[in-house]
Amino acid sequence: MTLKLIKWTQKMKPELIKLCNDVDRSYLTNRMPYPYTEESADWWLDMVSEHDGKDGVFRAIVVDGKIVGNISVEQKADVYCKDGEIGYLLLTDYWSKGIMTEAVCQICNAAFSELDIIRITGLVYAPNIASQRVLEKNGFVREGLQRNAVFKDGKIYDLCLFGKWK
Numbered sequence: 001m002t003l004k005l006i007k008w009t010q011k012m013k014p015e016l017i018k019l020c021n022d023v024d025r026s027y028l029t030n031r032m033p034y035p036y037t038e039e040s041a042d043w044w045l046d047m048v049s050e051h052d053g054k055d056g057v058f059r060a061i062v063v064d065g066k067i068v069g070n071i072s073v074e075q076k077a078d079v080y081c082k083d084g085e086i087g088y089l090l091l092t093d094y095w096s097k098g099i100m101t102e103a104v105c106q107i108c109n110a111a112f113s114e115l116d117i118i119r120i121t122g123l124v125y126a127p128n129i130a131s132q133r134v135l136e137k138n139g140f141v142r143e144g145l146q147r148n149a150v151f152k153d154g155k156i157y158d159l160c161l162f163g164k165w166k
Contacts, residue, residue, distance in 0.1 A: 003099055005059035005071065005106050008048050012060060013041045015067040023069075023089045027128040030152070057111045061090065061103045068094045071103050073111035073120055084117045086135075095130065104138045108164060118166045125150055126158035140164040 008016065020036035033040045048058040051074075061069035069090035076083045086107065090100050108120055122140055124131045132142070140162040149159035 001097070001099075002064055003102050004062045005103060005110070006062055007052065008045060008058055008060055010045055012067065013038070013045060015060075016041045016045070016070075019067055019070065019089075019091065022091060024092050026153075027125045027131065028089060029087075053114055055115065056084075057107060057114055059103075059107060059110075061088075061099065063094060063099060068099070069103065071100075071107045073107055073115065073117075075115050075117055082116070082118045084111050084115055084120045086111075086120050086122045100131075100134045101137050104134055108138060112166045120164045122162035122164075124160045124162065125152070126160055132160060132162070135162045135164075138164065 017036055017038065017040075020032055020040070021034070025032070025034065048056075052058050055075040056072060058072040059070070060067045061071055069088060071086070071088040073084040073086050075081065076085060086104065088100060088103065088107075090103075111117065111120060120140075122131075122135045124135065126145070136142070141164070142160060143163045144161045146159040146161065148156050150157040
């Protein structure tokens with residue numbers, strides 16, 4: 001199995017649409033529209049082309065030539081400008097294979113070298129133990145817990161706060 005993180009391009013739009021419609025959304029924010037349309041993809045790809053390398057690093061996760069996920073670190077603004085927030089998603093067929101652990105390692109290295117940040121923050125819904133483990137394996141430290149912080153699909157979740165420093 002070969003894993004690569006590659007920059008998103010307009011020609012990858014059909015794969016982006018398929019990925020975003022097929023992914024398990026249980027622990028994702030509602031920022032990503034569903035159904036994920038061509039217009040959604042156009043907006044996102046335009047945003048990525050404008051911000052990549054300036055205040056964000058956005059990559060497709062490619063395994064054996066197939067796009068199976070997405071990962072990014074987006075630099076925050078205002079007094080939080082030295083912090084970036086990591087976010088990622090992966091098709092369920094590729095869970096528990098070490099793919100996301102390696103992708104997080106690669107994106108953190110890229111973000112620390114390309115962006116003017118000194119830390120990366122990860123926010124994980126408390127029941128998402130697998131995602132917490134991915135961050136811990138990459139040197140993220142659990143810094144706290146926000147009780148009843150997330151309302152998703154009719155349920156209330158605690159939110160775990162993780163940090164990694166340059």
